[in-house]
Structures are given as C-alpha cells and as structure tokens.
Amino acid sequence: MREARRWPWRLERxxxxxxxxxxxxxxxxxxxxxxxxxxxxxxxxxxxIKAFNVFFVEPVSSVYxxxxxxxxxTPLLLCALGLxxxxxxxxxxxxxxxxxxxxxxxxxxxxxxxxxWLGSACMPAMLVSGALGGMAxxxxxxxxxxxxxxxxxxxxLMLVYIAQLLLSYLxxxxxxxxxxxxxxxxxxxxxxxxxxxxxxxxRVNAGFxxxxxxxxxxxxxxxxxxxxxxxRVGGLAPAxxxxxxxxxxxNVWLAMMIGxxxxxxxxxxxxxxxxxxxxxVISPGYGFAAIIVAFVGRLHPVGIVLASLLMxxxxxxGESAQVELQLPASVTGLFQGTLLFFxxxxxxxIHFRLRSVARA
Amino acid sequence: MNIDTWVTIAASAVGAATPLVxxxxxxxxxxxxxxLNLGVEGMMLVGAVTGFAVGVSSxxxxxxxxxxAVAGMLIALLFGFLSLSLQTNQVAxxxxxxxxxxxxxxxxxRRFVGLPISRVxxxxxxxxxxxxxxxxxLFRYDLLVYLSVGLCALIAxxxxxxxxxxxxxxxxxxxxxxxxLGASVNxxxxxxxxxxxxxxxxxGAYLSTAVTPMWTEGMSAGRGWIALALVVFGTWKPWxxxxxxxxxxxxxVLQLYAQGLGxxxxxxxxxxxPYLATIVVLVLxxxxxxxxxxxxxxSLGRSFHPGS
Numbered sequence: 208m209r210e211a212r213r214w215p216w217r218l219e220r221x222x223x224x225x226x227x228x229x230x231x232x233x234x235x236x237x238x239x240x241x242x243x244x245x246x247x248x249x250x251x252x253x254x255x256i257k258a259f260n261v262f263f264v265e266p267v268s269s270v271y272x273x274x275x276x277x278x279x280x281t282p283l284l285l286c287a288l289g290l291x292x293x294x295x296x297x298x299x300x301x302x303x304x305x306x307x308x309x310x311x312x313x314x315x316x317x318x319x320x321x322x323x324w325l326g327s328a329c330m331p332a333m334l335v336s337g338a339l340g341g342m343a344x345x346x347x348x349x350x351x352x353x354x355x356x357x358x359x360x361x362x363x364l365m366l367v368y369i370a371q372l373l374l375s376y377l378x379x380x381x382x383x384x385x386x387x388x389x390x391x392x393x394x395x396x397x398x399x400x401x402x403x404x405x406x407x408x409x410r411v412n413a414g415f416x417x418x419x420x421x422x423x424x425x426x427x428x429x430x431x432x433x434x435x436x437x438x439r440v441g442g443l444a445p446a447x448x449x450x451x452x453x454x455x456x457x458n459v460w461l462a463m464m465i466g467x468x469x470x471x472x473x474x475x476x477x478x479x480x481x482x483x484x485x486x487x488v489i490s491p492g493y494g495f496a497a498i499i500v501a502f503v504g505r506l507h508p509v510g511i512v513l514a515s516l517l518m519x520x521x522x523x524x525g526e527s528a529q530v531e532l533q534l535p536a537s538v539t540g541l542f543q544g545t546l547l548f549f550x551x552x553x554x555x556x557i558h559f560r561l562r563s564v565a566r567a
Numbered sequence: 568m569n570i571d572t573w574v575t576i577a578a579s580a581v582g583a584a585t586p587l588v589x590x591x592x593x594x595x596x597x598x599x600x601x602x603l604n605l606g607v608e609g610m611m612l613v614g615a616v617t618g619f620a621v622g623v624s625s626x627x628x629x630x631x632x633x634x635x636a637v638a639g640m641l642i643a644l645l646f647g648f649l650s651l652s653l654q655t656n657q658v659a660x661x662x663x664x665x666x667x668x669x670x671x672x673x674x675x676x677r678r679f680v681g682l683p684i685s686r687v688x689x690x691x692x693x694x695x696x697x698x699x700x701x702x703x704x705l706f707r708y709d710l711l712v713y714l715s716v717g718l719c720a721l722i723a724x725x726x727x728x729x730x731x732x733x734x735x736x737x738x739x740x741x742x743x744x745x746x747x748l749g750a751s752v753n754x755x756x757x758x759x760x761x762x763x764x765x766x767x768x769x770x771g772a773y774l775s776t777a778v779t780p781m782w783t784e785g786m787s788a789g790r791g792w793i794a795l796a797l798v799v800f801g802t803w804k805p806w807x808x809x810x811x812x813x814x815x816x817x818x819x820v821l822q823l824y825a826q827g828l829g830x831x832x833x834x835x836x837x838x839x840x841p842y843l844a845t846i847v848v849l850v851l852x853x854x855x856x857x858x859x860x861x862x863x864x865x866s867l868g869r870s871f872h873p874g875s
Contacts, residue, residue, distance in 0.1 A: 369839045535674055544667025
C-alpha cells in the first residue's frame, strides 16, 4: 500500500457501469476541449469570444454554411459507422482512409468510363463499385488476420499509403485528363456521375441521406440482429464468445467488410460530390478523423451522428479560422486529438470513481 | 553498376534505417514492459519539428536533439498518464497520441516549412574513413548512427544481464507477480514509456536534420508505424530489430536508386515497396503462431491495477 499513502485519492472500480457518466462522457470531453482551445487561443493572443464566433457561429449562419456542415458530416459519419462495428467487436481497422481512397478509385473509374453507357444508372453503379472497392481493400487485412493472425492495425494502415500512391499513379498517368493542362487530375465527372445538390444555394448532396440511412441500418444491425449481438459478445468477452461457439473469423470478416463498404461509399460520395473528379488528394484525413468520431460517438449510431456533426463543425471552423484569424488549418487536427484525449479520460469514470483514501 | 554505387546504396540505407532503429528500440522497451504505445508516429513528428525548430533557431543541433528527446518524453507522458494512471485502452490512447502529434507538429512547425538547415555533420576518422570501400561503408557516418548501434547493444545488455532488465521483463510477462515481489509495475512502465518517447523524439529529429534536412508536415510518412511493425518482426529482440531496420533502410533506398538501375516502373509503385514489405514481413513472422506466443510479452496491451 505504498501508493495509497502517497496519493490522497485513489481509483476504485464501480460495482456497475455508471449510466450518467456513460451518457455525459462525450459532452464533457467536448466542453473540456473547447475550454482548452480557448485558453490556448487566448494565450496565443486571439480574442476567445471572437474565435468562438469564427469557429462555430459564422460558418453555419447561412444556408450554404449549414449545407457545408452536412456535406463534411457525410464522409465522417459513413466511415465512423463502419469503424464502430469493428471496434465493438475488437477489430481494429484504422485504415478507413485507404478504403475511402479505393472506393473513390473504384467508383470514380465507373463514373469516368461508363457514365455514357450507364446513363442514369451510373450513380448507383458507382456507389456499388465504390463499396466493393472499399471491401476489397478491407479484405486484405481481414484475410491476413484470420489466416495468419497478422495485426489488422498495421496492415490496414500500411494499405492507406499504398491506396494513396495508387490514386496518385492513376491521376498522374493513365487517368489523367488530356485536356487538363497537365494537372494531375482526371477529367471532370459527367452529370450522370455527379451527386446533385439537395437544396438550392448549398452543396450538400444525397450522400448525406445515404449516410443517415446507413446509420439507421447500423443501429438495427447492432441491436436487433443475431449477427450484431454475436459481434458485441466477441468484443466484450472473447473467451465467452468462443465458448458459446461464436466464430471469431466470421466477426472479423463481417466487421472489416462493413467498414470497407461504408468507407468506400464515403469515397464515392466525396469525389462524385464536392470534388467532382479524381485528384491526388481527395480527403483532409476524414478516414482518420472518423476513428475519433467513432469513439466520441461511444460506438453507438446515434452518438456517431452527433459526433460527426461536431467533427464536421471543427473542420469548418478550422477553415474559417484560417481565413479570419490567420490560424493554420492544422489547428483542426489539434482540436481533434485533444477531444479524443479528454474523452478517453472521461470514459474512465464510467467504470471507476475517485475516492479519497481517508474515507475508504 | 560498379562497387562504388553499391557502397553508396549501402551507406544511404544505413542513414534511412537509423530513425527506424531509434523509434523501434524505444518501442521495444515499452512493449517489453507490457505497454503497447501506438503513438510512435505522433511522437516522431513532434520530435522532428522540435529538433528542427530548435536546431534552426539556436544554431545548435545538439540542443535540437535534446529538445526533441524532451518533447517526445512530454507527449509520451500524456500517453503514460492516460494509459497507466487512468488505465484507458492502450490501443485507443496510442491512436489518439498519433492523431494529436500529427496536428500538434503541423501547428508548431508552420513557420519552419521551407527553411534550410545544415545536416548533422558526418564524422571523419583519420585513416579509417579514407580506406577504400570499408571507409564509406563503416567510418563515414554521423555520430547518431554509431550511437544507435551502441543503444542497441546497451538495451540488449540491460535486458539480459541486469536487475533492471529482469524487472522490465517480469513486469511485461507477469505484472501481478512482479507487483507481489515488490516491483512498482506502473513506475517501471512510466520510465519505459518516457524512454520510448525520448527515443522516438530523437528518431524524428534525425529525420528532419539528417535523412531529409528540412521540415514538412507529416514528413515521417508512416515510419512510426513501420517501426512498430519492426518490433514484431524482430520478435521483441534488440539485435533482430536492428537487423530489420537495416533491411527496411535497404528497401527504401533501393526504391530510390531503382530508376538508375534501369528498372522502369512508375515511381508510385516503387514508393509502395516499404509499406508492402511491412505487410509481407508481418505475415511471415505471424504465420507461425508459436513465434508470437513465445516472444510477445504476455501482458502486452493490458492495464495493471494492483487492487483488482
């Protein structure tokens, strides 16, 4: 009990998980992140009230702004939904960024070369092709994990770099727009291969509706189906799952395939939406930010919808701060990382509580 | 192709491997105490920007390296506090550290993009450095290359021969037993995590002051993750990790020289090689379940709470 004497407080495991903390961990983390951000910005000589306005109010005070918020929510939400299915079952796919890129390549390829032939069936075909592309990319870590016990963490991450290099090769080489003045980009997508805006004066497109539908589907899958239940058991108690005859292989495959499909769809929505063509960089790290979204959403579809809105607001705020406060775009990444740290700390108090040693 | 070209390739491979050596050896110690810190990439980036910024501003590279090690330790401390004191999930916390490090380094380094810095000086050992073939192959590196090999020898010796090494291994294999025998599990783990941070910080600084003497956002380009994979590839043994790092250095450099060697493959595919190689070696080493079971620290990735 050397430790007990040195610290006036100690951590004690709660008899049961705290519902209050479970619901309030993410909001607490968000508040803590905001406070830290504003203390840091004031220390750097920025007026925190003005910064709050620039970050969170101005970007969404127009129809266009709200549209942008939902537009950026789409890829975050899609990727995070797929990742959360994996994280619930102890499958650590961290390569959504790569599956996103492959989805963009596979869907974009259909859009570039088949749009005349497919006509109005082009967009659905692009989405299916993108989902398959993401799944194919996710199949590699899934196969290597079930067959050779290779960590899906490393494999899925290495595949991010490989996917980005593949995209770079395509737009510098075979898919480069001959009329593009030697810019490394594909020809722009035709109308059939582009997601139209949902409302006038904003850029948000049907991708957002797809993402919401998939969030509902993911809630149904997670809490209403036997497969979803088996995956949760596999994540919470691997030994019990094995004893009950739940196949780990099946869980790994399912988790990776779902993650690959949603990230692939996100990739299609991004290139067929705001980007409108293939170019070397198509994402400001949505696939990685989605990891944070999945955790901040506490791996629950409803939480993930809210968390992806928050994360999207951070991206928008970062852009607006870049223009108005001359802050670098990387401030967004800093906020994201801080948010995840606070969340991890707050989650501790779901299962533990602080007790003063004198009372205990 | 003459012998001189091959000597040049081998010598640049050692340079490319050195950041991997530092980062992987640091992580090796961390993992031998049972802690999995996936934040190596983030710590390397913070080290890279700190080393570069302090090196440029003060004009002293030694000061730059010192600052890089301290900066690496500071953000490793953040990981340690969360994962050891608050017992958060190590995988998630490590990922958070990487994402945070990417953002922090980009933010801190925005004024240093594009600035020049003079590379860490190469040593010239009178007599030895001038030998043909052997000179450029063995005696014309900078101090940090020699120190990294020394660090490997030191770590191998500490782990095998010393009381501290025994404690590190005991904590990594059986934390409950180590605790019962009076070792403070978390104190040893903290020290290891801080050492890992310093080592990754130095690895990053070597990137920005020697491998490519400049600072760009995200310049580690996955090397932190490759270092993590190298620890598995080296089955948690220092000399094998060193060997693995040199192997990867060779792959990286060969890809750069491939065009000159008459290989006509688009550069993007050549750039994929280190990442593909990482996947391949991981599969090779994991194929036999016993290799991992026998060598992986038994408590890797699990928190230790003395009361429970």
